[in-house]
Amino acid sequence: MAGHTETKVTLHGCDIHVMRGGSGAPLVYLHGSGGGGLWLPWMEDLARQFSVIVPEHPGFGHSDTPEWLDGIHDVALFYLEFLAAENLTGVHLMGGSLGGWIAAEIAMLDASRLKTLTLIGPAGINVPGVHKPDMFLWPADELARQLFHDKAMGDEAAKRAIDPAGADVRMKNIYTVARLAWHPRFYDPLLMKWLKRVKLPTLVVWGREDRILPVATAQGFAERLPQAEIEIVPDCGHLPQIEKKDIFVERVTRFIAGSGR
């Protein structure tokens, strides 16, 4: 086991918490609405081949909530500053859900430090007629349960979601999610217009039974990213990297290898 370290990075008056593990080409992962801050088994797996860097977004968990945080573009531009400050190039950028949205925004704005893009059940665009459930109307435990296709995993997540020990962080996180994604709900009209700018090799991974962001949304990404490979994972909910870890790690590794790392 390679293990990981935890550091603090200060940029534009904002301290963020960053986890790092492994060595090799840089792979930056951007977490979803539920928050980050946990070094998960799939990160450990990827750390065998990559230098895995996992920041907690401004406004989440151990990171500060800066005054300037008004919307999704602030986060994307902050991360472009972060990539520059860390002097990272040839980055494999990966994001899940809300983090997938941020990753897509970054790639749209400036892909010069990026090598590949992996989006896991990403938010960010709207496909007319595809109905998204309203997560802001779900109690926390219900939301956590809906993340998984596997019932036992869902029940376990539901239990964790109402553990009083995590209440403060959860509230901080959901406040930031609302700030970024309340309206338009989890998408950006600008990204919908200009995602086509992204010429990077892109992998879009989606759980077939995703009950948070329906798999039909993948079509909207496919239309805008003609070079993208779409991978639909069967018997899987919103978090393939957790629910189908081995399939996910194998697929991502193969994608990056095929993209001439």
Added chain:
Amino acid sequence: MKFFFFHLMPYAYLDPDYDKTYVTDWLLYPNSNYDPQKGAELYNRYLDEIEYADALGFDGVCVNEHHQTAYGLMPTPGVLAGALSRRTKTVKIAVLGRALPLLNNPLTVAEEYAILDNITRGRLIAGFVRGIGVEYHASGVNPTESHDRFHEAHDLILRAWTQPGPFPFEGKYYQFDYVNVWPRPYQQPHPPVWIPSQGSSETIRWASAKERRYVYLQTFSPVTALFRYMDMYREEARKSGYEASPDQLGWSITTYVAKTDEQALQEAKPHIEFFVNKFLRMPMEMLLPPGYLSLSSMKGVMAAKASLGRQRTMEELIEQGQFICGSPETVRRRLSEYQDRAGFNLVLPNLHFGTLPADLTRRNTELFAREVMPALRDRLPAGGREKARA
């Protein structure tokens, strides 16, 4: 005390069994359940009830604002205030709404209020609110911007009323090259401002500040909360360098009067319980969307609202001081007692509530006007608080 008849205009034909299918009568309850024939009858009946309060000698009448709900049919309260402005002759008309953060152009409220103030020759009271949490679901406005949008919209409206135009306004949420509102308000420098709230400490501090001294209204809350927030207002006023007058504090309280306590309790029970258990039914996620309150306020309010999903009885509501019900003597005594403890001088009785039918509403309003108001009219809070302004 001064008395302001307050109506919420609920859709009284709400199916009592709707909650077997829907979790709430707000936001998600289909408007196919609204029958325009019945609705038209209700609007006209309710406006009659408000106009009657004018004839009976109330100091004022109040209309309200909520959106996409059977709870209240006043999404644009200015329309109702407009209807009342010509039919009433002496009452003040308080618009206890205009949820400013929901607006894309707050100057529409500066205009609307100024028109009402002109038509009534200065009988308008200008309410400004943030709107309750569910309005942020209904409007799409980001609840995390609620406080900031409220303050900015308020500043814009006040400047539009008091500063000669045209002038530019450069805000974060609102930008105008030309602010030059016609008509100007009839009352100078501007109509009185009232701030209804469920008790946000940020709102109380802001409303009480020396440069504003806005009237603060406590809406549907237990008396323990009423006492706490009115004390907080006076304390904040003192910190700001002055002593708050009882005329700066108001209480909105559902009230029912009948000849005897027994009769009042018996008549009111089904209607007040329908109000609280059917009309007010709403999950916490709707009432308190993320960011609507500061992180620090959120936890306290969530705890205070823990009863939200629970069925409540009339007896419980009376016990907690959320409902005053009884003979004229009982109602006078309760109001006096609460006035002494809380120090308010403005009373906003909701004399219609829930499914209360027209005949009982009329009798309730008459008894309140004839047997409660006269005895309390000159009453001030005990304890040597500063005398109310004339």
